[in-house]
Amino acid sequence: MLEQRVSVIGAGAMGEALIRSLLGRDLVSAETLMAADVRRSKLDEIRQRFGIGVTADNREAARFGQVLILAVKPQQIEGVLRQIGPDLTTGHLVISIAAGVRLRFLESHLPEGVPVVRVMPNVACLVGEAASGFSLGRWAGDPEAERARRILGAVGQVFLLPEPLLDAVTGLSGSGPAFLGLVIDALADGGVACGLPRDVAVKLAAQTCLGAARLVLEAGIHPAVLRDMVTSPGGTSAAGLQVLEERALRAALAGAVRAATRRSQELSAGGSEEEPANGRLS
Ligand SMILES: NC(=O)c1ccc[n+]([C@@H]2O[C@H](COP(=O)([O-])OP(=O)(O)OC[C@H]3O[C@@H](n4cnc5c(N)ncnc54)[C@H](OP(=O)(O)O)[C@@H]3O)[C@@H](O)[C@H]2O)c1
Known part of the structure; x- marks a missing residue:
């Protein structure tokens, strides 16, 4: 206490x-x-x-x-x-x-x-x-x-x-829920396209993100090891990953964090010492 x-x-x-x-x-x-x-x-x-x-x-x-x-x-x-x-x-x-x-x-x-x-x-x-x-x-x-x-x-x-790194925190974890909202929605869209009911697809997608996050945070599994754990040769995950790499998902997400960080820096610089930024930083 x-x-x-x-x-x-x-x-x-x-x-x-x-x-x-x-x-x-x-x-x-x-x-x-x-x-x-x-x-x-x-x-x-x-x-x-x-x-x-x-x-x-x-x-x-x-x-x-x-x-x-x-x-x-x-x-x-x-x-x-x-x-x-x-x-x-x-x-x-x-x-x-x-x-x-x-x-x-x-x-x-x-x-x-x-x-x-x-x-x-x-x-x-x-x-x-x-x-x-x-x-x-x-x-x-x-x-x-x-x-x-x-x-x-x-x-x-x-x-x-x-403190200068708080802009990167804003770009990664501040804006991250928006990025992951998009990811969850997109995964669910894929599930619906393959026949799942929408409500089930959204929950499967969100729970999958939660489960993957807990494996990284609680079981200490490196994200690349996690990928390898579920990717058997010639299997389903390998087929899906190939699409994600071809469409540059990794570069898109890393680029989104960099863009959000840059925007945070711009907005912080826009607020002078005498005036706080206006709250668009999340
Ligand atoms: N929400 C997020 O995801 C998030 C993420 C990161 C950081 N933050 C930061 O967290 C802070 C709070 O955000 P929030 O989403 O909780 O805002 P919020 O829901 O608007 O809460 C702020 C509360 O403070 C009240 N208030 C306004 N002026 C006040 C004053 N002079 N004295 C005491 N209370 C006053 C507001 O009343 P009125 O509604 O009547 O104005 C409101 O009830 C913000 O600075 C935001 O940048 C939020």
């Missing part, structure tokens, strides 16, 4: 997923967790669902929490930082999950010395299977990295990286 009280500012899709996972993994108790949001109806729902303290006043949340998770949209971040800044001390930890909002921007709106962590999570946060990268601000050290790792670990896998 974390020893600090936690406030989640912005109780939307991501904020609620974090609240659910933090409680579900017993990282915090209901008494040590608070949610803040501008929507009263949302706060009532959160209080009923999780039994935690709620407030429409971000400053109250800042005074309650020693760890503050900022889960508002990127364009709302600056306003929130201005509200909570006066109440923050070097004993707080600020964790921002706002896509594309850089550490320098976050730090420039907070008192000197306040530790800040920037996270790039992905949509699978909603089901506790996020693939996240995070970076430390200049006032954050090992204790803050460890705390952030435990919090983000509640919603999936997390990797500490230098």
Whole structure:
């Protein structure tokens, strides 16, 4: 269990997923967790669902929490930082999950010395299977990295990286669910063309992706070994793989990650030090 009280500012899709996972993994108790949001109806729902303290006043949340998770949209971040800044001390930890909002921007709106962590999570946060990268601000050290790792670990896998690499995280795991949505849909189309009912085909395709991912992550099987495991000479997988190689699937997917990374870099550069990027980074 974390020893600090936690406030989640912005109780939307991501904020609620974090609240659910933090409680579900017993990282915090209901008494040590608070949610803040501008929507009263949302706060009532959160209080009923999780039994935690709620407030429409971000400053109250800042005074309650020693760890503050900022889960508002990127364009709302600056306003929130201005509200909570006066109440923050070097004993707080600020964790921002706002896509594309850089550490320098976050730090420039907070008192000197306040530790800040920037996270790039992905949509699978909603089901506790996020693939996240995070970076430390200049006032954050090992204790803050460890705390952030435990919090983000509640919603999936997390990797500490230098901030410039968060664009690549955006291009791979941030945009990846969109790429894999296409892949699942295409696999299902193939199954339907071969006679499977659509609902069965979608579930077979999605479960196949999940199973392959778990073999890589949990059984430690290298992706190339996994391919060889199911590809017997002259067999069905060999026939399918030949089509994928002829149509350059590998180059297409790697190219998609590079294009998404480049776009993330462009959008981040477009937001000046004084203005966060506008939230198209996921
Ligand atoms: N969703 C993803 O897949 C994903 C992936 C990676 C990163 N992220 C990042 O996660 C963050 C949250 O995304 P989300 O999808 O959870 O957004 P969301 O569902 O819109 O949640 C944000 C919540 O914050 C509320 N809010 C707005 N202004 C506020 C303020 N000043 N103080 C307190 N609460 C305020 C919003 O209310 P209103 O609706 O009334 O504005 C909303 O309830 C974003 O910065 C996004 O870049 C999201």
